[in-house]
Amino acid sequence: MDSAKNLSVAVIGAxxxxxxAAAHLIERGLEPLIFEAGPSAGAAIEQxxxxxxxxxxxxxxxxxxxxxxxxxxWESPRPTALPxxxxxxxxxxxxxxxxxxxxxxxQTGARVISVTRAGMDKTHTRGREGTPFIVRVEHGxxxxxxxxVAGVIDASGTWSSRNPLGTSGLPAIGEDSAxxxxxxxxxxxxxxxxxxxxxxxxxxxxxxxxAANTLISLADLAKDEPDTRILWxxxxxxxxxxxxxxxxxxxxxxxxxxxxxxxLVEAGTIELHTGFGIASLTPLASHVTVESVDGRILExxxxxxxxxxxxxxxxxxxxxxxxxxxxxxPTELGPLIDPEFHSCGTVPPHGATVLxxxxxxxxxxxxxxxxxxxxxxxxxxYEQVRSVAAALAGDREAADTVQLELPETGVCSSxxxxxxxxxxxxxxxxxETSGGCCGAPEPVLVGxxxxxxxxxxxxxx
Ligand SMILES: Cc1cc2nc3c(=O)[nH]c(=O)nc-3n(C[C@H](O)[C@H](O)[C@H](O)COP(=O)(O)OP(=O)(O)OC[C@H]3O[C@@H](n4cnc5c(N)ncnc54)[C@H](O)[C@@H]3O)c2cc1C
Numbered sequence: 253m254d255s256a257k258n259l260s261v262a263v264i265g266a267x268x269x270x271x272x273a274a275a276h277l278i279e280r281g282l283e284p285l286i287f288e289a290g291p292s293a294g295a296a297i298e299q300x301x302x303x304x305x306x307x308x309x310x311x312x313x314x315x316x317x318x319x320x321x322x323x324x325x326w327e328s329p330r331p332t333a334l335p336x337x338x339x340x341x342x343x344x345x346x347x348x349x350x351x352x353x354x355x356x357x358x359q360t361g362a363r364v365i366s367v368t369r370a371g372m373d374k375t376h377t378r379g380r381e382g383t384p385f386i387v388r389v390e391h392g393x394x395x396x397x398x399x400x401v402a403g404v405i406d407a408s409g410t411w412s413s414r415n416p417l418g419t420s421g422l423p424a425i426g427e428d429s430a431x432x433x434x435x436x437x438x439x440x441x442x443x444x445x446x447x448x449x450x451x452x453x454x455x456x457x458x459x460x461x462x463a464a465n466t467l468i469s470l471a472d473l474a475k476d477e478p479d480t481r482i483l484w485x486x487x488x489x490x491x492x493x494x495x496x497x498x499x500x501x502x503x504x505x506x507x508x509x510x511x512x513x514x515x516l517v518e519a520g521t522i523e524l525h526t527g528f529g530i531a532s533l534t535p536l537a538s539h540v541t542v543e544s545v546d547g548r549i550l551e552x553x554x555x556x557x558x559x560x561x562x563x564x565x566x567x568x569x570x571x572x573x574x575x576x577x578x579x580x581x582p583t584e585l586g587p588l589i590d591p592e593f594h595s596c597g598t599v600p601p602h603g604a605t606v607l608x609x610x611x612x613x614x615x616x617x618x619x620x621x622x623x624x625x626x627x628x629x630x631x632x633x634y635e636q637v638r639s640v641a642a643a644l645a646g647d648r649e650a651a652d653t654v655q656l657e658l659p660e661t662g663v664c665s666s667x668x669x670x671x672x673x674x675x676x677x678x679x680x681x682x683x684e685t686s687g688g689c690c691g692a693p694e695p696v697l698v699g700x701x702x703x704x705x706x707x708x709x710x711x712x713x
Contacts, residue, residue, distance in 0.1 A: 259402035269618030269633035270407035272314035276641035289363035293349035296411035301338030361392025368570035403613035410561035419529030430533040451479035458558030485528035572610035580623030601656030603639025
């Protein structure tokens with residue numbers, strides 16, 4: 253960083269990648285200032301704490317964070333075990349956030365609402381590079397304050413901006429006013445959110461593993477709560493992509509999941525509506541009606557939007573960004589992860605150079621760096637922030653020496669002709685297979701119930 257060497261580096265978001273960024277900055281002798289919108293570290297993962305990760309601990313821990321933790325009485329989890337989201341928080345993020353090295357530098361309930369250069373809007377070029385950034389934050393005390401920093405690492409993820417239900421990338425007409433009848437993208441159907449779904453008409457929208465697992469969980473719920481009615485809308489002409497290869501699937505567990513879903517549809521437990529691009533929602537007193545572009549109407553009590561996520565770029569409006577026009581990832585990265593052409597995360601290791609923007613010393617990392625592509629892996633994010641911290645510290649050689657020990661990738665080429673959605677078991681949460689996929693290591697336990705990080709699975713197609 254050329255500018256103001258004594259200023260902090262703002263880190264937006266205290267998810268796994270934001271906290272890892274902070275750990276790397278500290279190792280580099282830089283001063284992180286972490287803003288987390290939620291009440292605690294891992295606030296986004298908190299929303300899916302009931303879901304098991306498909307990648308084991310060994311790939312979910314950042315090296316610099318572990319070095320900090322190891323100086324405390326932290327007990328490292330078994331490297332081969334597969335944590336639930338909740339365990340990632342309880343056994344890793346919470347202890348990390350509580351360390352004396354991190355805790356005083358972390359502000360929770362602090363939502364970043366915009367980032368700019370001090371005293372200059374986006375149109376000003378002269379002297380831009382040496383000018384500090386202003387990070388505007390809405391704090392928990394109700395006040396909005398500007399923080400002056402030397403660099404910014406945006407690790408705010410994509411959880412808070414799901415894709416709309418509307419078929420053209422826009423919210424369906426009436427979607428906003430129907431918000432009260434739209435659940436979170438990954439509800440805990442069997443547990444925490446059971447009451448919302450038991451005995452209700454539930455419409456699941458989307459054609460990925462998120463949808464598949466929610467549907468299967470709903471079918472389990474319906475066994476105990478027989479009045480539960482399960483509707484499933486996909487934009488495409490069939491749900492074959494979600495069913496996968498059935499018994500012949502190269503990934504047996506994925507096959508099991510798809511086969512079970514197909515059986516549930518064929519048995520009438522799940523009512524499938526194909527070619528159902530959503531045009532509008534009309535909230536009524538007792539339910540919501542959902543109309544397709546060709547005029548069909550479904551009635552539901554609750555709608556589950558398994559439509560994927562996109563980055564919130566609004567907060568970055570005053571910065572000069574370098575983003576792929578389709579994927580909204582950094583320009584060089586975009587074509588490598590475009591879900592239209594890549595079924596999996598066959599992404600070469602990359603760091604500060606690939607992630608750089610015209611506004612020097614500003615980086616988007618982690619889930620958000622993949623824009624609309626759903627293939628991000630934590631291991632990738634940890635290498636990103638190692639490199640970015642090195643770049644901010646002026647260690648160009650370390651920044652450019654990017655290495656990534658990604659797990660085996662058995663079926664992960666765009667030529668494989670198969671989606672790299674991670675298989676999930678019949679229970680909808682945990683599965684086992686021997687082939688690596690999307691960075692899932694061997695032996696692979698890949699209960700990825702979402703499709704969010706794999707394949708083009710989050711969308712309604
Ligand atoms: C269900 C699911 C399962 C997954 N399983 C795996 C897996 O097995 N292996 C794997 O490698 N990856 C997995 N991923 C993908 C990815 O690793 C995770 O999404 C991971 O949480 C991304 O980390 P992150 O730090 O980039 O973002 P997040 O974890 O989303 O953290 C972002 C943080 O920023 C905060 N924030 C957002 N906006 C603001 C703002 N304006 N101001 C301040 N703070 C803000 C949020 O509250 C949040 O705490 C999974 C993803 C999902 C959704």
